[in-house]
Amino acid sequence: MADNNVKAMIGKVFNDIAHAMETGQFGQKVRVGITTYGSELGIENVVQGAEIAQNRDSSIEVVLIGPKVDSSLTQVVAEGEEEVYSKMEELLDKGEIDACVTMHYNFPIGVSTVGRVVTPGKGKEMFIATTTGTSATNRVEAMIKNGINGIITAKSMGIEDPTVGILNVDGARQVEKAFKDLNDKGYNINFVESSRSDGGVVMRGNDLLLGVPDVMITDTLTGNILMKVFSSYTTGGSYESQGYGYGPGIGQDYDRVVLILSRASGSPVVANAINYGANLIKGNVKNIVKEEFKKANEAGLKSILEALNKDSKKSTEPQEEITPPPAETVTETISGIDIMDLDDAVANLWQKNIYAETGMGCTGPVVMVNENKLNEAIRILADAGYNVGDKDPC
Incomplete structure (x- = not known):
């Protein structure tokens, strides 16, 4: 029994040395999260891919973020897409995972x-x-x-x-x-x-x-x-x-x-x-x-x-600067508006005292508003002649 323990310890040391030589991080694996919600092919498809990634590279630790599943991988349990994305951001910002893979994410413009x-x-x-x-x-x-x-x-x-x-x-x-x-x-x-x-x-x-x-x-x-x-x-x-x-x-x-x-x-x-x-x-x-x-x-x-940008604005009249209304939490998205019209659409809503931001949804650019202002914002933009595609399907 003692011999087996010694052999296991020696094996671990050699694995750690190999990992340190490869990554420069002795004893510390790269942690990559994967959210399991949202796939059209099912959660099992995502978990299977995560297990393949883990098995092929011992220098990483794959972390599943989503509902509890039958897997030996590290799991952070979260229910529903809103909680999953909140947990993903929390783990990233705290440095508990180094990177994350997900099905959809609203990146900021830029x-x-x-x-x-x-x-x-x-x-x-x-x-x-x-x-x-x-x-x-x-x-x-x-x-x-x-x-x-x-x-x-x-x-x-x-x-x-x-x-x-x-x-x-x-x-x-x-x-x-x-x-x-x-x-x-x-x-x-x-x-x-x-x-x-x-x-x-x-x-x-x-x-x-x-x-x-x-x-x-x-x-x-x-x-x-x-x-x-x-x-x-x-x-x-x-x-x-x-x-x-x-x-x-x-x-x-x-x-x-x-x-x-x-x-x-x-x-x-x-x-x-x-x-x-x-x-x-x-x-x-x-x-x-x-x-x-x-x-x-x-x-x-x-x-x-x-x-x-100066050249692109030569043919347009100067625009009056519009001060946005007080900021609100924006969780609802409106799709269908051409990216070249996105900033103007947001300014239009600001003029009507609705706080809005630009973003990117799964179908293209989106206007983001507070959930309580969604229907009113859609109506205002439609009345102003924007091609509004209703709430973003993601």
């Missing part, structure tokens, strides 16, 4: 997620920047920030000098010009050439399939569609079987590491997303966010973005 896929052409991994959330309400400004978010994520995953391409969507040439200005002023961007014969940093569909850049910059709604196609093109769309999910929310002043999955993500993607989150923590993603935005700002990012 934060967007960087997806990670395996491209079918050559089986190469590629980061899609970005896939959910909103980096800015100006399209070109958002794509510039998306690109920086993608570079941050790639570097956090161990790619020291990631190659960057810009998908050929509306605004791509303006993004290219802004990035070349940043590059000339000291923020190094490793542009890659398209695989097509005419080359260039603006990428085409072929480059998507081949995974030509490490980081593919696009607008968020296009990125969201691309993620769905790359994740489920072999299954018909009802089950996402490939890739690593929609990735971490990245923003200049954002401190939580929250990764997003689709409600149709199968257990293989759930597992990959958890390991993605753990590796971001091991790669010091929070520090890299600060470092990259500091370097970009020193290279003139702020002035570039200010010029973009």
